[in-house]
Each structure stands twice: as C-alpha cells, then as structure tokens.
Amino acid sequence: MSANTYTISQLSKEFSITTRSIRFYEDQGLLSPLREGQKRIYFAQDRTRLKLILRGKRLGLALAEVSQLLDLYDPSSSNNDIQLLAFIDKINIRKLALKQQLQDIKELQSELDTAQQRCIDALSSNQSLTQA
Amino acid sequence: MSANTYTISQLSKEFSITTRSIRFYEDQGLLSPLREGQKRIYFAQDRTRLKLILRGKRLGLALAEVSQLLDLYDPSSSNNDIQLLAFIDKINIRKLALKQQLQDIKELQSELDTAQQRCIDALSSNQSLTQA
DNA sequence: CTTGACCTTTACGTTAACGTCAAGCAAAGT
DNA sequence: ACTTTGCTTGACGTTAACGTAAAGGTCAAG
Numbered sequence: 191m192s193a194n195t196y197t198i199s200q201l202s203k204e205f206s207i208t209t210r211s212i213r214f215y216e217d218q219g220l221l222s223p224l225r226e227g228q229k230r231i232y233f234a235q236d237r238t239r240l241k242l243i244l245r246g247k248r249l250g251l252a253l254a255e256v257s258q259l260l261d262l263y264d265p266s267s268s269n270n271d272i273q274l275l276a277f278i279d280k281i282n283i284r285k286l287a288l289k290q291q292l293q294d295i296k297e298l299q300s301e302l303d304t305a306q307q308r309c310i311d312a313l314s315s316n317q318s319l320t321q322a
Numbered sequence: 323m324s325a326n327t328y329t330i331s332q333l334s335k336e337f338s339i340t341t342r343s344i345r346f347y348e349d350q351g352l353l354s355p356l357r358e359g360q361k362r363i364y365f366a367q368d369r370t371r372l373k374l375i376l377r378g379k380r381l382g383l384a385l386a387e388v389s390q391l392l393d394l395y396d397p398s399s400s401n402n403d404i405q406l407l408a409f410i411d412k413i414n415i416r417k418l419a420l421k422q423q424l425q426d427i428k429e430l431q432s433e434l435d436t437a438q439q440r441c442i443d444a445l446s447s448n449q450s451l452t453q454a
Numbered sequence: 455c456t457t458g459a460c461c462t463t464t465a466c467g468t469t470a471a472c473g474t475c476a477a478g479c480a481a482a483g484t
Numbered sequence: 485a486c487t488t489t490g491c492t493t494g495a496c497g498t499t500a501a502c503g504t505a506a507a508g509g510t511c512a513a514g
Contacts, residue, residue, distance in 0.1 A: 199490070209491085214472060228479080228492055245426050248419075252470075262437055271441045278434050281427060287380075288423060294377050295417060302410050305394055309403045331460070341461085346502060360462055360509075384500070 196232040198223075204237075205244060215243055218253050220260060249284055328364040330355075337376060347375055350385050352392060381416055 202209045215221050216230075220243055223230040232240075239260060246256035259277060334341045347353050348362075352375055355362040364372075371392060378388035390405060 197491085208472080210472065210474085213493090218471095230491085245430070247471095248423060249426050249430070254470095262434075271445065274434065274437055274441055278438065281431055281434060284423075285427060285431075288420065288427065291380060291416075291420060294380050295413060295420065298377070298381070299413055299417075302394075302406065302413060305406055306410065309406055313403065329460085340502080342502065342504085345463090350501095362461085379501095386500095 194234050196237060198230050198232070201232055201237060201240060205240065207244070212240070215240070215253070218257065220253065220257050249281075250287075251280070255280070326366050328369060330362050330364070333364055333369060333372060337372065339376070344372070347372070347385070350389065352385065352389050381413075382419075383412070387412070 196204075198209045198212055202212060212221065216223070221232075221236060221239055223232045223236050225231070242260060242263070243253075243256050246259055247253075251259065258273060262274060262277065328336075330341045330344055334344060344353065348355070353364075353368055353371055355364045355368050357363070374392060374395070375385075375388050378391055379385075383391065391409060394406060394409065
C-alpha cells in the first residue's frame, strides 16, 4: 500500500486477469516480486514487466518466448545479438500473419455484408407478407 | 484421380496440413467427403470448405465457430439472421484485436529497432578494438 | 508374391495456460 | 472472540487441436 507498490489483486484488476495468471507467470520465471512476510509486493518495474508480458501474449507469443523477449530488456544478459535477430524475425513473421489476417477479415467481412443484406431483404419481405 | 477430385494427401500437401487434421475436421462435422470403397474423395466444394476452415482458423476462430460459420454458406439452414449478427460481432471483435496487435507490433518493432542499433554499435566498437 | 506407397480406423498421449478446489495464515473490522 | 477479506501454497482438472502409434486394407510395380 506504500508509495508506488501494488498488491497482486490490484494488478489483476488493473489488467483484468486473474491472480492465478500472475502467480503462474511468476512460476514460469517471468516475474519475481518482493515479499513482505509471505505477501507479494509489486513495484513499478514489475508492473511494467507484466505489461510487456501481456503485450507479448496479445501478439500470440508463448510465455517462453515472452520470457526470452524480456531478457532483451535486461542489461545483464550479453549475448543479445542472436536473440535479437531471432525476435526481429519473429516479429516479421507476425507481421506477415497480420497481413494475411487483415485480408481474411476483409474477405469475410464482405461476405458477411452480402449475407446480411440477404437477411434484411428476407425480413422485409416477411414483413410485407405479415402486414398483407 | 478423376476430374476435379482430390485425395486426402493431395489436399494435405496443397494446404500444408496433415491428413490427421483433415480427418479431424471431418470428425467434427466440418467435412463429409464421398467414399469410394473406404477411401475419401474430395470434390471442389469440399476443397472450398477446407479453405474456409483454414481461413477461419487463421482468424483465431475455434473449429466449433468455424462450423457455425460454414452453416451461413448453407442455404438449407434458415435461422441465419441471429447467427449472422453473432458473427458480424465476432468479426468486429477480431478487428479490434487486430488493431491492438498492430499497435503492439509497432511498439515492439521500434523497441527492437533501437535495440538492434545498440547491438550494431556494440559490434562495430568491438571490431575497432580487434582491429586496433 | 512381395514390397512399398497410400489409405483406413481406433485410441491413447500431448501441450499450453490457466481453472478450480482445498486448506490454511494473518490482519482488520464489529 | 469471531468473522470477513485477502493472501498464500499445492495439486489435480480442463480444453482444443491435433500427434502418434498400432494394426491393418488395397493396389500397382518389380
């Protein structure tokens, strides 16, 4: 509750995830909050890490990949160059997938639009029948 | 092998999926190819359905959702309007997620770019050291 | 006839990312 | 003192979408 610290449930509410998830990320080595007695205390840096984790997840990365990604932000690990190139690749692959998804959505959207129109037409002709 | 038919392995190669997946989709009721003896024969319509299945998957839809989606293309099912609206919703949600992903990728990309630059700088200063 | 290339069904195994109890400590309100 | 509220660990359960044998049918080539 002191300055710039968070409890686990505060974070869970802020990011709309369960406390179970946060503890799971810790189990997997992605977070390591301080302990006050047996309670976890999260600082701004932990919160930032959590943010990065969630962003990674939104990008479809597995937790293990997110973990490696977090290493890139860590100045203590030195063999960054290879990892970095690997991730740039990963991001580029994701960009390609996104491009495909956008195309898929465009197609599907237009198909849904025409189908929707068919439904509207059908409904209106039903109405004229019931009104007759 | 006759005109406009495909074997399971032909389709699996064409779409780079396993035969197991194709049979699984059939198990789930998404495909129902003809049988010639005990072998499956796929026609153009089946191939199209498979294409739609894969597109749905790329969009992150579960197979059950893809199944419902395929019903929309089926003229025999009549209560389309509600399903249709549901899917339009689903697509819109996906569009929002995509928007977020694009944002995430932009952020991550620029971070990777600066990190990459750091690496390049580090490498070049190493080189000047080894060359000295 | 046998080998090899495909095809088949059945069924148990796998993986990730949690969900869901269970059982209990600890502080704070009433 | 009691209850509520929030936190803890531990461990088993869950789900989707297949993977992976196992065990065998079929058909053309050698």
